C-alpha cells in the first residue's frame with residue numbers, strides 16, 4: 001500500500017497538451033508531465049488519447065451514447081499488492097469496436113478482469129462508469145446482469161454441469177432480473193437453436209459439460225455461444241483468436257459481427273492483425289506497463305505487424 005501511495009503523488013509539473021484533429025476525431029497528445037493519470041509511476045511515455053466526441057454534432061444528429069468511461073484506473077494484485085494497472089484511460093461509445101494490443105505482460109487481461117470484478121485484483125484508484133453507473137460499486141454478477149460480458153483467455157471447465165443447463169440457468173437469471181418470465185427447457189431450446197447455428201456449433205455441444213474436454217477452438221466457440229445467448233452491451237473478448245484454425249476464426253468472428261448493433265460494443269484483446277481483418281475495430285489501443293499509451297486506427301496494427309513494438313514506438 002505504501003508503495004502505491006508513494007507512486008501516486010500528484011504530478012508537480014503543469015499539464016502540457018498538444019491537440020490535432022482529423023475528419024472524425026480530435027486527438028490529444030499528452031506530454032509525460034500531463035499523462036492523464038492520478039496514480040503516477042516513474043516510467044512515463046507520451047500517450048495519445050482520443051477525446052470523446054461531443055454529445056451531438058453540429059448538424060444536430062445525436063452522437064452515439066457513452067457506454068464505458070474508464071479514468072485513471074489503477075489496480076494491484078490482491079494478494080501481493082503488486083501494481084499492475086497504473087492509470088488506464090479509455091472511453092467507449094455505443095456501436096464502437098475497440099481492440100487492445102500490447103506486449104505480453106503489459107496488463108491487457110488484468111484490465112479486462114478488473115472490469116468484470118475478478119477477485120484476484122483490487123482497484124486502488126480511478127473510476128469506471130458503465131451505462132451511467134459506477135461499475136466498481138457493483139458485484140461481479142451485477143456487472144454481468146447490467147450488460148457486461150467477458151470471454152476469458154482460458155475458459156473454465158465446469159464438470160458435471162451440461163452446457164445447456166448452464167446457459168439456461170444464466171439466461172433465466174437475466175430474465176428474472178429484467179422482470180421477465182423464465183423460459184421452460186423446451187422454450188429455451190427453441191431460443192438457443194438458431195444461436196447454435198450462428199456460431200456453427202454442433203447440437204452435441206449442448207449436452208456436453210461446460211468446456212470439459214473441449215479443444216481450445218471449441219472453448220472459444222462456446223464462449224461466443226454464451227455471448228449470443230446472454231447478449232451484452234459490452235462484450236470483452238480476451239484473445240478470442242488464440243488457438244483457432246482459419247475456419248474457426250472466421251466462424252467466431254462472423255458470429256461476433258452478427259451480434260454487433262449500433263447500441264452495443266466490443267472490447268477485444270488480441271496480438272494479431274488477423275482478427276482485426278474479420279472484426280473491424282473503430283480504435284486500436286496499445287497497452288504498455290499498465291497504461292494505454294497509444295490510440296489510433298488500423299494502421300497501428302499494420303505498423304506492429306511489420307516492425308513489432310519497436311517500430312510502433314518510433315511513430
Ligand SMILES: Nc1ncnc2c1ncn2[C@@H]1O[C@H](COP(=O)(O)OP(=O)(O)OP(=O)(O)O)[C@@H](O)[C@H]1O
Pocket residue numbers: 077084102103104105106107108109110111120
Ligand atoms: N493473479 C496474478 N498473480 C500474479 N501475477 C499476476 C496476476 N495477474 C497478473 N499478473 C502479472 O501481471 C502482469 C500482467 O499480466 P496480464 O495477464 O494482464 O498481461 P497481458 O498483457 O494480458 O499478457 P499476455 O499478452 O501474455 O496475455 C504479468 O506480469 C502477470 O504475470
